Amino acid sequence: MESYSSEQNPVMSAGSEAPAHRPAPPACPSCHQPVLPTYYFCPNCGANLRPAPLKTDTISQIGLYLFSIVLPMIAFLAVGKWQGLKYLKSKDPKEKQIGMIAWALMIISAIIVIWYTVVWTQNYIQETVNSINVDLGSLGN
Numbered sequence: 001m002e003s004y005s006s007e008q009n010p011v012m013s014a015g016s017e018a019p020a021h022r023p024a025p026p027a028c029p030s031c032h033q034p035v036l037p038t039y040y041f042c043p044n045c046g047a048n049l050r051p052a053p054l055k056t057d058t059i060s061q062i063g064l065y066l067f068s069i070v071l072p073m074i075a076f077l078a079v080g081k082w083q084g085l086k087y088l089k090s091k092d093p094k095e096k097q098i099g100m101i102a103w104a105l106m107i108i109s110a111i112i113v114i115w116y117t118v119v120w121t122q123n124y125i126q127e128t129v130n131s132i133n134v135d136l137g138s139l140g141n
């Protein structure tokens, strides 16, 4: 919108040189409240305004790749070695009940983890879209 109005009004942008190249006033990408450039966190909603740059060195990469390979393996092994399955298959009513409780707890835990993953992913996408919008807004000249 900034670029649109300055294109329609070339006299204004020629007359004042400051607004054209001044960066957009910093605003929180989450709640759009104005913030100071020195802030690390939004005082209104607590959003991180300056995410630490990710490490891209070789050791960090290898660590991440190994973790990505190992984590699903651990999950797979954990499910395979899950003792609750034996309880669930048991003919004994008490053992079966223990298995049912363990099964229910595991399902609840899995739902919570999936739920948080979905929420986190949506927040991440929203923050990315917001930061793209902020970048586009500051490009107006």
Ligand SMILES: [Zn+2]
Binding pocket: 028, 029, 030, 031, 032, 033, 042, 043, 044, 045, 046, 047
């Ligand atoms: Zn905020």
